[in-house]
Amino acid sequence: MLRYFLNRLIGIIPILFFVSIFIFLFVHMIPGDPARLVAGQDASLADVKAVERELGLDKPLTTQYVHFVTNIIQGDLGVSLKTKRPVFDEIAKRFMPTFWLTVWSMGWAVIFGLLIGVISATKRNKWQDYVGMFGAVSGISLPSFWLGLMLIQLFSVNLGWLPTGGLDSWKSYILPSITLGAGVAAVIARFSRSSLMDVLKEDYIRTGRAKGLKENKVVWGHALKNSMIPVVTMTGLQFGFLLGGSIVIETVFSWPGLGRLLIDSVAFRDYPVIQAEMLLFALEFILINLIVDLLYGVLNPQIRYD
């Protein structure tokens, strides 16, 4: 068990290393001179040179990279070109709204996804299955921003029940989290259906039925638990999808989170913020994948010996 954990932990080190190089080089891949970009188009040559020294752009790439990594470890992510404030502060205050939005969305998605998946699997090839699976494939195909706008139209504009955007109270979470969770719920529904159907073919399920257990007990007591292992993995990986999806949804709902900050920063060409956000999103995604891997090891003892 410990060996498995250690192996997985050691395994992410090269990925972290290459991702950090990739993000470091990001600023260098922008066409044109980054120093001129920071200094502004009308800056004098002396100013550009000063900025270049200040940012360390005149040093060799390797020195710059070491500097970059040391700064990150110390929590120094540079200064926003737009607000002239530390990027760390800009990101810190936006983190929690996005975090809670993701958690809410995942909550909805797991509840509804599992429910639809289980009903579809147990009522295989009946109308419940067809409705559930058509709903799921529709959920995957829905443009999230459109769903969000339609929900705003219905519940905020027409009915006036919920706010159109922003973050004021718990009510603000409802529409964005449903919008963001819809696609994930659909993926979970499809996946849990096929996983549960595989398990329902097993011998021990037949034994359970043969000894006269109620069907509900067979499904919820025996089959579901064993079919959940791949579903947990899949669900964990969907967190990455939620992180990406939040970028679009936050723009629709004027959400004060990381996603909207990213889009604003791209529009403003605020590269330090973009760089920091890419780093943060990638770290979160790698961390989630690691947790999923470890959780998988706990749930399924067989794979520890790979």
Next chain:
Amino acid sequence: MAELKVNEAIQQPVSQPVNIKKNTPITEFWRKFKRQKLALGAGVFVVLLFILGIIGPFIAPYGAAEFDYDHILEGPSAQHWAGTDAYGRDIFSRIIIGTRISLFISILSVLLGAVGGTVLGLISGYYGKWIDNLIMRFCDILFAFPGILLAIGIIAILGPGLGNVVIAISIFSVPMFARIVRSSTLAVKSTVYVEATRSIGAKPRRIIWKHIFPGTVSAIIVNFTMRLGTAILTAASLSFLGLGAQPPSPEWGAMLSGGRDYLNTAPHVTFFPGLAIFLTVLAFNLFGDGLRDALDPKIKD
């Protein structure tokens, strides 16, 4: 996969339908595919979309940039089936004309990604060793970014615009195809017929293209179709965020974005372009599901 082919070869004389001369893989595929009514319907819809993509601008009742300031933000009517936007342009016509953009962007970007990913996957799976390691680590890095984030990052470097959207989507499609093709390559590589070919002295390039690549085609086709839907969604999302197609382009995501300001008074401006995106992606996904069940039942979502 190899076993499957052997089975087909054995069944060939037995299961010969009367009206078909030979039980080729294509007729076999058709036999399995046409049983799935929903996927068949989606396939027809996809074909119609392609026709619309070609002839759209010629059959649209109005032009994409035909302004009519006497009829702005009007709801659906007999003259304007999907209403008009803030400049009095006919939304229905713009959606028809925009079909071409969405299809072109998605096909081009997924095609580029598929070609790149397939070559990498074949090399990785066939040669193994350090080159496999190198390619797979490269894929891991790209996979460390949630799809749309990578696209936004690429656009942040290259600047907004449809061309850069194509580059961004094709880059993040590469690792996915590479992994899928690599695993099919590994499976085909260990079959007896590949070993036989190698033992008679065939060159690696010939083995890869003549013997291994055909074995990976069905997995590529299935994923290609699935990715088209995702690519349309991603391109529309990027246009919606202002990073892709710019107004006055009749790209669906850009049209939808333009309608946001009129959500209170004219919801149809956002409703219809979104519906077009939804139906198109739905058709590709249903079609892809059907292809998967008919071609490669082993792949699961």
